[in-house]
Amino acid sequence: MQFTFQAPGNIVFGRDTARRLPELVAARGRAPLVVTGADKGRHQARLEALRQAGLDVTVQAVAGEPSVAMAVEGARLARAAGCDVVVGLGGGAALDTAKAVAALATNTGDVFDYLEVVGAGHPLAVPPLPLLAVPTTAGTGAEATANAVLSVPERRVKVSLRSPLMLPAVALVDPLLSASMPPAVTAATGLDALTQLLEAFVSNQANPMTDALCREGLLRAARALPAAYADGADLAAREDMALASLLGGLALANAKLGAVHGFAAPLGGLLSAPHGRICASLLPFVTAANIRALRERDPGSPSLAAYAAAAALCTGQAQASPEDGAAWLDSLCRELAAPSLATLGLTAADIPLVVANAARASSMRGNPVVLTPGELTDILTGALG
Ligand SMILES: NC(=O)c1ccc[n+]([C@@H]2O[C@H](COP(=O)([O-])OP(=O)(O)OC[C@H]3O[C@@H](n4cnc5c(N)ncnc54)[C@H](O)[C@@H]3O)[C@@H](O)[C@H]2O)c1
Numbered sequence: 001m002q003f004t005f006q007a008p009g010n011i012v013f014g015r016d017t018a019r020r021l022p023e024l025v026a027a028r029g030r031a032p033l034v035v036t037g038a039d040k041g042r043h044q045a046r047l048e049a050l051r052q053a054g055l056d057v058t059v060q061a062v063a064g065e066p067s068v069a070m071a072v073e074g075a076r077l078a079r080a081a082g083c084d085v086v087v088g089l090g091g092g093a094a095l096d097t098a099k100a101v102a103a104l105a106t107n108t109g110d111v112f113d114y115l116e117v118v119g120a121g122h123p124l125a126v127p128p129l130p131l132l133a134v135p136t137t138a139g140t141g142a143e144a145t146a147n148a149v150l151s152v153p154e155r156r157v158k159v160s161l162r163s164p165l166m167l168p169a170v171a172l173v174d175p176l177l178s179a180s181m182p183p184a185v186t187a188a189t190g191l192d193a194l195t196q197l198l199e200a201f202v203s204n205q206a207n208p209m210t211d212a213l214c215r216e217g218l219l220r221a222a223r224a225l226p227a228a229y230a231d232g233a234d235l236a237a238r239e240d241m242a243l244a245s246l247l248g249g250l251a252l253a254n255a256k257l258g259a260v261h262g263f264a265a266p267l268g269g270l271l272s273a274p275h276g277r278i279c280a281s282l283l284p285f286v287t288a289a290n291i292r293a294l295r296e297r298d299p300g301s302p303s304l305a306a307y308a309a310a311a312a313l314c315t316g317q318a319q320a321s322p323e324d325g326a327a328w329l330d331s332l333c334r335e336l337a338a339p340s341l342a343t344l345g346l347t348a349a350d351i352p353l354v355v356a357n358a359a360r361a362s363s364m365r366g367n368p369v370v371l372t373p374g375e376l377t378d379i380l381t382g383a384l385g
Pocket of ligand 1: 179
């Protein structure tokens with residue numbers, strides 16, 4: 001057995017740990033660029049605390065999914081303001097923008113030199129600015145990963161800027177920051193976390209360390225996601241989801257993902273829909289297709305055993321089969337009002353292009369079984385609704 005395991009330099013987790021942000025930033029720089037979501041009001045108290053600590057704060061507020069243009073603009077802002085540290089404070093969109101900004105602030109070549117799939121994919125030439133990642137959703141685990149997913153509108157696709165150097169210096173995860181999420185955002189981001197834990201657990205690149213993280217995360221997410229959706233003030237459920245999301249990020253950064261995220265890359269470039277909602281629409285269909293394909297073509301696969309173990313963790317039934325797990329996921333997605341791809345704007349005419357682009361996506365390489373173009377088409381047709 002051989003594996004490597006990469007993680008942020010420091011993980012700070014727990015209720016009310018966000019109050020430590022000024023101290024953690026000041027240990028790394030004096031002039032932070034803080035990338036927030038569009039609603040700056042939600043972050044006012046933390047921005048004020050940074051200023052009161054004597055830090056020279058510049059703010060970049062970003063709306064919607066992160067794009068190459070946002071990252072280039074943030075890097076320009078960081079250089080112009082003399083920033084020496086970057087903070088991502090918000091959902092995965094703010095975190096990914098911050099990660100890309102930190103990388104491009106010091107790597108001044110054309111962004112396409114570094115992008116995967118649509119660019120040259122060159123390694124970063126110099127280390128990024130130090131990055132502190134402070135999630136306010138419980139879903140992406142982007143605080144623990146080495147990539148930023150950026151949309152490239154002219155190519156209608158989302159691709160990663162990726163480097164081990166992009167791992168945050170600090171992941172500061174305060175579950176209280178996620179308590180203000182409304183049910184729809186709780187559902188979309190939480191189903192993304194659950195997807196990541198499941199895809200990393202059944203991935204063809206899973207290892208004992210990522211398995212341990214995924215087991216713990218699946219157990220917590222399975223019980224906490226319905227509870228946090230039903231009652232956003234349930235802080236124990238918020239805490240479990242924040243931890244599940246972090247564990248998912250740590251796992252995916254080291255074990256890859258699978259077909260849900262393989263589809264999410266081209267779909268994210270095609271539809272103006274939140275990433276979590278796209279993942280939620282696909283999860284039951286990809287899970288059922290993977291289990292069927294494994295039973296037909298690779299019945300001894302460890303991934304099939306992993307699907308059974310995940311089913312046992314999620315349903316609480318020790319003897320649960322992979323199919324029982326798929327049925328549990330399907331019912332959870334209904335309970336959380338997961339959308340169909342049609343409601344997110346996909347049409348049947350888009351399916352051939354999405355299938356072709358998904359087959360090239362980096363996440364597809366972690367899927368436990370190679371799905372045929374026919375199977376990929378059937379998944380999208382089912383998820384279309
Ligand atoms: N780098 C990675 O490893 C990785 C992994 C998975 C997903 N992603 C990326 O993350 C992005 C999605 O992130 P997300 O799911 O967190 O969504 P998001 O960042 O788009 O946030 C969703 C919505 O919730 C709002 N919001 C955030 N925190 C809130 C809070 N506490 N209370 C109320 N509203 C809040 C945001 O303003 C936004 O409107 C996608 O761009 C996806 O590609 C990255």
